[in-house]
Amino acid sequence: MIPWNRVTIIGTGLIGGSLGLALKKAGLARTIVGVGHRQTSLDEALARGAADEITLDVAAGVRRSDLVVLATPVGSFTEVLTRAKPALAAGAIVIDVGSTKGEVVAEIESLIPKEVIFVPCHPIAGSEQRGVASAREDLFRGATCVVTPTDRTSVAALDRVVATWEALGMKVRILSPEGHDRTLAEVSHLPHVAAAALVRVIGIDAESFVGPGWGDTTRIASGDAVLWRDILMSNAEQIAAAVERLQGVLAAFRVALQQKDAGRIESLLAEAKARRDKLIKR
Amino acid sequence: MIPWNRVTIIGTGLIGGSLGLALKKAGLARTIVGVGHRQTSLDEALARGAADEITLDVAAGVRRSDLVVLATPVGSFTEVLTRAKPALAAGAIVIDVGSTKGEVVAEIESLIPKEVIFVPCHPIAGSEQRGVASAREDLFRGATCVVTPTDRTSVAALDRVVATWEALGMKVRILSPEGHDRTLAEVSHLPHVAAAALVRVIGIDAESFVGPGWGDTTRIASGDAVLWRDILMSNAEQIAAAVERLQGVLAAFRVALQQKDAGRIESLLAEAKARRDKLIKR
Numbered sequence: 001m002i003p004w005n006r007v008t009i010i011g012t013g014l015i016g017g018s019l020g021l022a023l024k025k026a027g028l029a030r031t032i033v034g035v036g037h038r039q040t041s042l043d044e045a046l047a048r049g050a051a052d053e054i055t056l057d058v059a060a061g062v063r064r065s066d067l068v069v070l071a072t073p074v075g076s077f078t079e080v081l082t083r084a085k086p087a088l089a090a091g092a093i094v095i096d097v098g099s100t101k102g103e104v105v106a107e108i109e110s111l112i113p114k115e116v117i118f119v120p121c122h123p124i125a126g127s128e129q130r131g132v133a134s135a136r137e138d139l140f141r142g143a144t145c146v147v148t149p150t151d152r153t154s155v156a157a158l159d160r161v162v163a164t165w166e167a168l169g170m171k172v173r174i175l176s177p178e179g180h181d182r183t184l185a186e187v188s189h190l191p192h193v194a195a196a197a198l199v200r201v202i203g204i205d206a207e208s209f210v211g212p213g214w215g216d217t218t219r220i221a222s223g224d225a226v227l228w229r230d231i232l233m234s235n236a237e238q239i240a241a242a243v244e245r246l247q248g249v250l251a252a253f254r255v256a257l258q259q260k261d262a263g264r265i266e267s268l269l270a271e272a273k274a275r276r277d278k279l280i281k282r
Numbered sequence: 283m284i285p286w287n288r289v290t291i292i293g294t295g296l297i298g299g300s301l302g303l304a305l306k307k308a309g310l311a312r313t314i315v316g317v318g319h320r321q322t323s324l325d326e327a328l329a330r331g332a333a334d335e336i337t338l339d340v341a342a343g344v345r346r347s348d349l350v351v352l353a354t355p356v357g358s359f360t361e362v363l364t365r366a367k368p369a370l371a372a373g374a375i376v377i378d379v380g381s382t383k384g385e386v387v388a389e390i391e392s393l394i395p396k397e398v399i400f401v402p403c404h405p406i407a408g409s410e411q412r413g414v415a416s417a418r419e420d421l422f423r424g425a426t427c428v429v430t431p432t433d434r435t436s437v438a439a440l441d442r443v444v445a446t447w448e449a450l451g452m453k454v455r456i457l458s459p460e461g462h463d464r465t466l467a468e469v470s471h472l473p474h475v476a477a478a479a480l481v482r483v484i485g486i487d488a489e490s491f492v493g494p495g496w497g498d499t500t501r502i503a504s505g506d507a508v509l510w511r512d513i514l515m516s517n518a519e520q521i522a523a524a525v526e527r528l529q530g531v532l533a534a535f536r537v538a539l540q541q542k543d544a545g546r547i548e549s550l551l552a553e554a555k556a557r558r559d560k561l562i563k564r
Contacts, residue, residue, distance in 0.1 A: 144490075194480055197535060200553065203465075207561055208455075209426065210562075211469065214470065216498045220499060221558050222559055254525040257525065262515050269503075275482070
């Protein structure tokens with residue numbers, strides 16, 4: 001594919017930094033501009049080769065770029081885009097890498113000028129670590145990227161963005177923003193809420209008995225609270241609905257336990273085991 | 283400590299087999315008798331050195347032993363003990379290694395002859411794998427063993443059993459059977475139910491999006507369904523109560539999500555993170 005001429009990555013953390021490294025390595029960008037709000041992080045991105053130029057000024061950073069990547073936490077997209085807006089080039093493509101879509105996409109689209117094309121993206125990769133120090137050029141290889149075009153996304157822009165992710169080794173899946181959010185609520189956001197809830201449930205007396213099983217089940221609850229607050233807030237309705245479905249399944253377990261219904265308990269467990277074993281094998 | 287003269291291990295699987303290996307290695311048993319219901323498993327236990335003698339006959343296996351270990355699944359203790367009962371030597375000590383205590387202890391105690399002493403035990407080790415092939419002489423080293431004496435447990439028998447577990451490298455904690463079950467419901471049984479429930483919640487469309495976080499959170503749901511049915515059944519009341527507490531915490535998350543209360547969501551997540559980080563560090 002024809003490389004991008006000038007790519008601006010706003011937010012040179014784990015995802016933004018890895019994207020810079022991957023685009024350079026694949027020869028998909030002539031110049032990469034890193035934009036951030038901390039000089040030390042930008043200096044590190046430059047030193048690691050994740051950006052060719054760096055700036056603290058969002059408007060200056062996006063000027064003349066044909067691809068602008070929003071790689072800051074989802075909670076800051078509005079602020080970042082408001083500052084970028086006056087400087088965006090006509091015909092530029094804007095993508096985000098946010099982990100929720102419905103509300104975020106609507107919000108970004110309301111700010112995007114008519115002559116700029118927005119292609120919402122969620123590369124599902126490396127959510128646990130943070131910072132450019134953890135960035136890797138192969139972070140995206142083999143992982144899935146969900147792209148959620150809207151009515152205003154042109155086919156040409158969609159194709160070019162999809163081709164870019166595929167060139168970095170990603171499997172691309174097209175979903176509606178709402179389909180994406182329901183799916184991610186089920187496989188990512190709800191497990192996070194459940195893990196945090198499990199941590200809260202144990203009593204003081206039980207603290208010294210936590211073992212490897214508990215550690216696995218609650219691991220994601222050690223994720224950054226502010227980052228996850230933003231993710232949960234931006235997908236609150238879908239997650240609340242998923243929590244309600246989880247409460248329903250837990251109610252079925254609780255009834256089976258109260259009634260000491262061994263057959264029902266076994267079938268609930270056996271179905272979950274069979275399904276998980278099948279999903280993990282893929 | 284003075285070694286046991288003759289130790290009978292009923293159920294030479296992962297726990298029973300590892301106990302045989304560990305007792306031999308530590309010189310804590312002159313003769314170990316392995317009892318099982320499949321000749322091939324017994325032959326393997328003998329070949330691995332986890333037992334010196336083997337038999338399919340429970341009564342013949344326990345005769346003349348000063349320590350009898352119930353290491354079959356908790357659901358079969360009544361049947362096993364009914365067969366062993368007529369042959370138990372006066373003064374013998376019986377221990378179990380079951381992962382629940384309240385009901386199991388009451389059940390065993392109702393079957394134990396007056397001249398035999400029962401010391402309920404739960405070595406918290408190696409619940410995921412099964413079979414003597416996975417047995418290891420160091421399975422217990424560094425792990426915790428909960429001992430839950432009853433009114434009928436003599437101090438001398440308790441001391442000797444505690445000393446045995448400690449000689450195998452275990453940290454011993456004394457709890458009431460009910461305290462044990464509440465604790466294990468919180469740190470082990472409830473996470474299992476929650477993991478199985480999380481697997482059931484995801485829709486067909488979401489199946490291809492499961493990632494490492496989902497894999498960690500649901501890992502224990504791949505445990506053996508029959509084994510876990512027995513564990514859940516034998517601690518049903520405490521687990522049902524723990525499920526209810528989990529539902530309460532999930533309700534708090536759901537309300538915060540529905541109200542889009544960012545501060546409340548952050549504090550729920552931050553408290554869980556801080557607590558988990560503290561517990562895991564120990």
